[in-house]
Every structure is written in structure tokens, then in C-alpha cells.
Amino acid sequence: xxxxxxxxxxxxxVAASSLLAAYRGHRPATAPVWFMRQAGRSLPEYRALRVxxxxxxxxxxxxxxxxxxxxxxxxxxxDAAIFFSDIVIPVRAAGVDVRIVPGRGPVLAEPVRTAADxxxxxxxxxxxxxxxxxxxxATVAELGSTPLIGFAGAPYxxxxxxxxxxxxxxxxxxxxxxxxDPDTWARLLxxxxxxxxxxxxxxxxxxxxxxxxxxSWAGSLSLADYTAHVAxxxxxxxxxAKALGVPIVHFGVGTAELLPAMHAIGADVSGxxxxxxxxxxxxxxxxxxxxxxxxxxALLAAPWAxxxxxxxxxxxxxxxxxxxxxxxxxxxxxxxxxxxLTRLVELIHSL
Ligand code: CP3
Numbered sequence: 001x002x003x004x005x006x007x008x009x010x011x012x013x014v015a016a017s018s019l020l021a022a023y024r025g026h027r028p029a030t031a032p033v034w035f036m037r038q039a040g041r042s043l044p045e046y047r048a049l050r051v052x053x054x055x056x057x058x059x060x061x062x063x064x065x066x067x068x069x070x071x072x073x074x075x076x077x078x079d080a081a082i083f084f085s086d087i088v089i090p091v092r093a094a095g096v097d098v099r100i101v102p103g104r105g106p107v108l109a110e111p112v113r114t115a116a117d118x119x120x121x122x123x124x125x126x127x128x129x130x131x132x133x134x135x136x137x138a139t140v141a142e143l144g145s146t147p148l149i150g151f152a153g154a155p156y157x158x159x160x161x162x163x164x165x166x167x168x169x170x171x172x173x174x175x176x177x178x179x180x181d182p183d184t185w186a187r188l189l190x191x192x193x194x195x196x197x198x199x200x201x202x203x204x205x206x207x208x209x210x211x212x213x214x215x216s217w218a219g220s221l222s223l224a225d226y227t228a229h230v231a232x233x234x235x236x237x238x239x240x241a242k243a244l245g246v247p248i249v250h251f252g253v254g255t256a257e258l259l260p261a262m263h264a265i266g267a268d269v270s271g272x273x274x275x276x277x278x279x280x281x282x283x284x285x286x287x288x289x290x291x292x293x294x295x296x297x298a299l300l301a302a303p304w305a306x307x308x309x310x311x312x313x314x315x316x317x318x319x320x321x322x323x324x325x326x327x328x329x330x331x332x333x334x335x336x337x338x339x340x341l342t343r344l345v346e347l348i349h350s351l
Contacts, residue, residue, distance in 0.1 A: 003244055008140055009209050014147045019079045022323040023210055023247035023269050025290050031315060031324060032079040033348045034149070035341060036251075037331030038072035039084045042338050045071050055100035056092055059085045065135040070142055076342045077349075079325075080149050080210075083136060083203055087153025087214060088161065090199035093128035096121070096162075104167060111165030113173065115184045124195045132199065133206040140207035147210060149249075150203030150241070154215035155192035155233040156226075162188070171220050178229050189233035201240035211241045212249040212271065215262070219254025219273075226258050235265040242266060249292055253330055259284050274298075274329025279320035290323035295344075297328045300336045307340070308347060315351050 008014045018028035040046055046068055050058060058064050068084040088098050088106045097109035112118060140148050156174075161167070163174040178185045200211050213234065218226060238248050250262045251271025263270050263285055272281045272293035281291055295314050299307045311326075318324030326348050332341065 003205070007205075007209075008143075008147065008207055009246065013145055014209050016145060017079070017147045017209070019147055019149075019325060020209060020247070022290055022325045023249070025323050027323055030349045031318075031326050031351060033326040033345055034078040034080040034082065035072070035076075035328050035332050036082070038076065038078060038082060038341070039068050040332070041334035042332050042336040042341070043071055043075065044338075045075075055102070056086065056089065056098070059089050060092075060131045062131050062135040062138055065131075066138040066142070069135075069139045069148070072341075073143065073146055075338065076345050078345055080147050081139065081143055082149045082151060082212070083139065083208060085132065085135075085151070087151075087158060087196070089132065090124060090129070090152070090195040091158065091162070093132075093199075094122050094124040094195055095128075098161075101166075106161045107166040108162060112162040112188065113177065115181065115187075118184050118188045118191065121188075121191050124198055126198065126202075129199060129202045132202050136203050136206035136208055148203075148208045149210045149212055150200055150208030151212040151214060152196040152200035152203075152237065154213050154218065154230075154250075154252075155189045155196060155237055156221070156230045157215050157217045158192040158196055159188050160217050162192070171217055175220070175225070178225065182229070185229060186233075189230070190236075193233040193237040197237040197240045200238070201244065204241045204244045204246050208246070210247045210249065211238070212251060213238055213267070215250070215252040215255070218252040218258060218262070221258070223257055223261060227261050231261055231265050234262075238266060251292070256281070256284075260286075263289055269325070271327070272329065278314065278317040278324070282321040285321075287320070288322060290325070291318060291321040292325040292327050294329040295327070297330055297333050297336075300328075300333065300340055304340075304343070307344070311344065311347060312351065315348065 019032040021028040247268040249269040250267035256276040274296035
């Protein structure tokens, strides 16, 4: 499959993007910056729009999803938009009963724990992703020269919600299933790879210029388990998007020990959380991989001078890598003062 001629990557709209240059391994004149979870609860205009609308319903309402995606770009002047959606949208689109419980996260009506549960998982009808395609198309029509990043949850993180039935700190049932019944595990991760890969590729085909795979909970895995039981499925999840020729970022939380393995699935850029300094991350990756990260989200609440010194250090350490996209080490906390984010963008662009 090829991108259509009207895709922003083919019609030249995003040709001067600093984000895409850095994702391709170059060092543009100004450092690109965007924030994970830049769309959402830190913005009063988001909270106003969301009144009375359920989270997943908002994601599947094209006008709303598009407007929420654009809000932080207008307000902060970031170098990319990230599509407003959720990692469980493809699960919902396949017909599985999942909701987002405010303050908690994705919750399944019926957890998926046995061979029979996995066998009963429904196939994803491609048409069920039409609202996603529509929202992406409406968004890139407004974004002009600013690229849109598409995203998806990695099979492990997605499977952890399915098996646990909701958010879980250590994913004990999930990791037990991996070893107790490896065949069922492989079928479950294959299903997750299939639907999440379709979700990511749908965003790219509809106009997103890069993709990010979030394996938010992979940090609870040993390197051996990650390599044997997870990495091949993550590789399959990004394959359809990669086939469209866009750069892929792979991000996890607490995944310092997994960095080379997470890069080896075919990712172009490694997202790094706040725990590992970028110069050390680059060393672990052989000095050849563009990095994204890794401002500690906690410091968004610290006095400006403290935050500024930290951000300067992050940018300095990022020079060890061939290229660097500045971001947080995880998402924007909901109680963040949005004026701090705007000021951060100005600072980073001035360095
Ligand atoms: O700006 C962006 O980054 C784009 C939007 C985005 C959302 N979710 C919107 C959202 C992205 C990229 C995600 C991905 C996502 N969703 C991940 C991976 C990223 C990460 O944070 O590690 C995960 C693990 C989820 C699952 C999920 N969805 C959680 C844990 C929550 C929080 C629940 C809560 O209320 O604390 C959600 C809900 C969610 N996804 C919100 C937003 C803006 C909050 C919903 C609301 O406003 O009520």
C-alpha cells in the first residue's frame, strides 16, 4: 500500500517539519518539541468541550476528536499534533465492551483470561475505524505544515488491560498467563497486534505523518520475557504503518533495560522516560538512534528556575544522540498549569 498523493507527506505540506527531520535523524535549526498527553485535562478548553460526553464516545466523534487534537497546537505552538484518541479504541471498535472510567482508566466488562475467552475475541471490521479516518482527515486539513502523529497501544499494554480487566500496577495475571499458557498468550497478542496495527495504519493512511507505539507497561517485563513473548507481536503491530513509509517512535515507561530490544522491532526513534538520562540512553543504543524525551513530568510543578535548569540539562544530554525530539518522560499530569507548557515550548525553541 502507498500513501495517496494528497497525503501531507506526499503533497509537500510537512516538508519543512523540524519534527520529521529529527525523526529521520537530522538536526534541524530549532529543536522540535511536543508533549505526550498534550491534549486533555490540563486544558480548560478541553474540559469545557468534554462536558457530558463519555471519553470513548468523544474519541469516536470526528469533529470533537479533531478539535481536541488541535487545541494544544493552537495554544502552545508545539511542533506536532498527536491524534486525540485512546489505545483501547480498536478494542471497542472490534465490539469488546470496554469503557474508560474517569480517574482509573480502561475497564473491561468481562476480562479475557482463558483459551475460550481469546478464541471468542471478535475480528475488527475495517469500517469500524471510519470515525478515526474521518477525524484524522479533518485534523490534517486544519494543521497545514504541522505534522500529525498517529499512535497505538503495543500488544502487551493492550493485553494487560484485557487480562486484568482494568489498570494494574504489576500485571500479575497477565504475566502468569504468558508462562502458564504460551499458546493462548500468543493468540491473544496476535489479536492485539492485528487490531492495534490496523488502528495505527488507518491514522497514517488518513493523513498522519509519523506513528508512536506506546508500550506503557512493558517496564514490568524482564528482557527475556519481552524478547521471547512480546517483541515479535510489537514488530507485527507496526509493520502496516512502516509499510506506508512513516517514521515510528517506540515508547515505554521504566523500560531502560529494554531499550535496545524495543528499538530492534524496527522502530526508528526511541522514546525514553525520565528515569534514564538521554546520554546514557544513546550509549545503550550504540549512538545511532534518534531519541525522544525526557523531561520529568513532576518538575512541571516545580519553580520555573528548577524546571528550566532541568530542561537545559535534558537538551544538553540529548546532543549525544544523532537527533532529539524534546518531550516529557511520560504524559502531562492533569493538574499541570498550561502556561508552563507554553513557556517551555518557547524556551526549547530558543536553545
Ligand atoms: O495528547 C495525547 O497524548 C493524545 C491522546 C491520548 C490519550 N490516551 C487520551 C486520553 C493518548 C496518546 C492516549 C494513550 C493511552 N491511553 C495510553 C498510553 C500512553 C500512556 O499514558 O502511557 C494508555 C495507557 C491509555 C489508557 C488510558 N486512557 C488511561 C490510563 C487513562 C487515564 C484515566 C484517568 O482518568 O486517569 C485514559 C483516559 C484518557 N486517554 C484521557 C485522555 C485525555 C483522560 C480522559 C478524560 O479526559 O476523562
